[in-house]
Amino acid sequence: xxxxxxxxxxxxxxxxxxxxxxxxxxxxxxxxxxxxxxxxxxxxxxxxxxxxxxxxxxxxxxxxxxxxxxxxxxxxxxxxxxxxxxxxxxxxxxxxxxxxxxxxxxxxxxxxxxxxxxxxxxxxxxxxxxxxxxxxxxxxxxxxxxxxxxxxxxxxxxxxxxxxxxxxxxxxxxxxxxxxxxxxxxxxxxxxxxxxxxxxxxxxx
Amino acid sequence: xxxxxxxxxxxxxxxxxxxxxxxxxxxxxxxxxxxxxxxxxxxxxxxxxxxxxxxxxxxxxxxxxxxxxxxxxxxxxxxxxxxxxxxxxxxxxxxxxxxxxxxxxxxxxxxxxxxxxxxxxxxxxxxxxxxxxxxxxxxxxxxxxxxxxxxxxxxxxxxxxxxxxxxxxxxxxxxxxxxxxxxxxxxxxxxxxxxxxxxxxxxxx
DNA sequence: GACCTTCTCACCTACGTGTTAAGC
DNA sequence: TCGCTTAACACGTAGGTGAGAAGG
Numbered sequence: 001x002x003x004x005x006x007x008x009x010x011x012x013x014x015x016x017x018x019x020x021x022x023x024x025x026x027x028x029x030x031x032x033x034x035x036x037x038x039x040x041x042x043x044x045x046x047x048x049x050x051x052x053x054x055x056x057x058x059x060x061x062x063x064x065x066x067x068x069x070x071x072x073x074x075x076x077x078x079x080x081x082x083x084x085x086x087x088x089x090x091x092x093x094x095x096x097x098x099x100x101x102x103x104x105x106x107x108x109x110x111x112x113x114x115x116x117x118x119x120x121x122x123x124x125x126x127x128x129x130x131x132x133x134x135x136x137x138x139x140x141x142x143x144x145x146x147x148x149x150x151x152x153x154x155x156x157x158x159x160x161x162x163x164x165x166x167x168x169x170x171x172x173x174x175x176x177x178x179x180x181x182x183x184x185x186x187x188x189x190x191x192x193x194x195x196x197x198x199x200x201x202x203x204x205x
Numbered sequence: 206x207x208x209x210x211x212x213x214x215x216x217x218x219x220x221x222x223x224x225x226x227x228x229x230x231x232x233x234x235x236x237x238x239x240x241x242x243x244x245x246x247x248x249x250x251x252x253x254x255x256x257x258x259x260x261x262x263x264x265x266x267x268x269x270x271x272x273x274x275x276x277x278x279x280x281x282x283x284x285x286x287x288x289x290x291x292x293x294x295x296x297x298x299x300x301x302x303x304x305x306x307x308x309x310x311x312x313x314x315x316x317x318x319x320x321x322x323x324x325x326x327x328x329x330x331x332x333x334x335x336x337x338x339x340x341x342x343x344x345x346x347x348x349x350x351x352x353x354x355x356x357x358x359x360x361x362x363x364x365x366x367x368x369x370x371x372x373x374x375x376x377x378x379x380x381x382x383x384x385x386x387x388x389x390x391x392x393x394x395x396x397x398x399x400x401x402x403x404x405x406x407x408x409x410x
Numbered sequence: 411g412a413c414c415t416t417c418t419c420a421c422c423t424a425c426g427t428g429t430t431a432a433g434c
Numbered sequence: 435t436c437g438c439t440t441a442a443c444a445c446g447t448a449g450g451t452g453a454g455a456a457g458g
Contacts (some may be wrong), residue, residue, distance in 0.1 A: 342439085
């Protein structure tokens with residue numbers, strides 16, 4: 001983590017690539033509620049998914065794309081009376097919370113031709129060391145994207161933070177508004193959408 | 206196709222990587238029956254899957270791995286009286302029948318650390334231009350693996366043919382022994398295994 | 411007791427099979 | 435008619451959801 005930052009600040013030449021977050025409206029709707037992401041032993045996907053369109057790379061140069069989860073705020077968080085409040089001392093951040101996109105390494109051309117999706121990232125609270133990202137439950141995180149040029153002797157790095165994508169890691173949802181918004185938009189949760197939205201089922205209760 | 210061969214014969218230096226086919230016994234059982242592979246408009250996976258373990262690469266050099274489908278035998282084939290017989294003139298082979306493994310490009314280290322599977326190759330008889338391999342139905346094919354070094358200025362290529370994996374492309378299975386062997390070993394066809402193997406269901410007919 | 415975590419579950423999405431009947 | 439292709443189908447694999455009960 002620190003090494004990434006140092007290399008970034010030390011990068012001398014080259015134009016920074018442009019990174020644009022997809023589904024920004026949806027992310028913002030979660031952000032205003034204070035977003036939560038489930039962590040499980042076996043790993044849980046994120047919803048929404050971090051997805052970015054990238055431009056400004058050298059089409060024929062080789063890059064790897066990384067997604068880092070930075071533990072921000074020096075607090076442990078607590079959900080009391082419908083609000084998230086900062087608690088006591090934070091737990092120490094796991095050494096590495098960096099996901100390497102499975103298309104890495106690849107040509108700039110590949111990364112730019114269509115948006116890069118991090119749908120397969122899995123968040124966990126246990127060390128199962130299998131490409132999964134270990135986070136501390138009840139701590140707040142911010143995803144950051146790193147573009148690393150590889151192959152050539154020089155490694156230029158660019159970094160892009162997504163404050164809209166901040167979230168608190170949880171083992172169970174706390175804010176039911178967050179749960180409802182997840183159910184509404186995540187196709188894999190459609191089972192719960194049906195029973196809550198169909199009028200004929202509503203009236204039977 | 207021709208370019209690949211010419212570059213191969215023109216390669217001057219470097220040790221050839223070692224390529225070993227996995228599940229060779231299973232492939233051979235299909236080969237003795239004359240193997241068939243379904244082609245569909247939307248693309249059909251192969252079964253068995255071409256899967257190879259590779260060694261002898263430079264761990265830090267960058268390679269792409271390609272699977273080519275070469276139309277062999279200058280015939281159109283026909284299944285009559287339980288036998289495949291060579292027919293008349295073949296149709297012209299589609300220009301390119303080369304599948305680039307989705308992990309490409311990657312380091313020699315990556316390709317060697319575990320067997321490389323081509324489970325996601327899809328065979329089709331229509332041009333839908335989406336990474337799918339277009340083949341002529343009722344023609345015979347042989348898969349060939351190409352290892353291409355990229356990044357460096359020189360591109361060394363090695364080629365490895367798999368005669369055990371030869372097959373005839375079909376739109377529907379002709380030899381019912383081939384069908385039975387596919388059902389027996391492909392987990393996705395388990396629905397048909399059940400009804401044919403359970404004795405209590407057999408006796409009811 | 412209050413808080414947090416873990417596990418099992420029903421219910422989805424997504425898609426890979428050969429079968430079968432219809433089409434050409 | 436015959437040979438080959440197509441599309442709909444039932445039935446699997448594989449795995450992503452939050453709910454809810456149980457555990458610590």
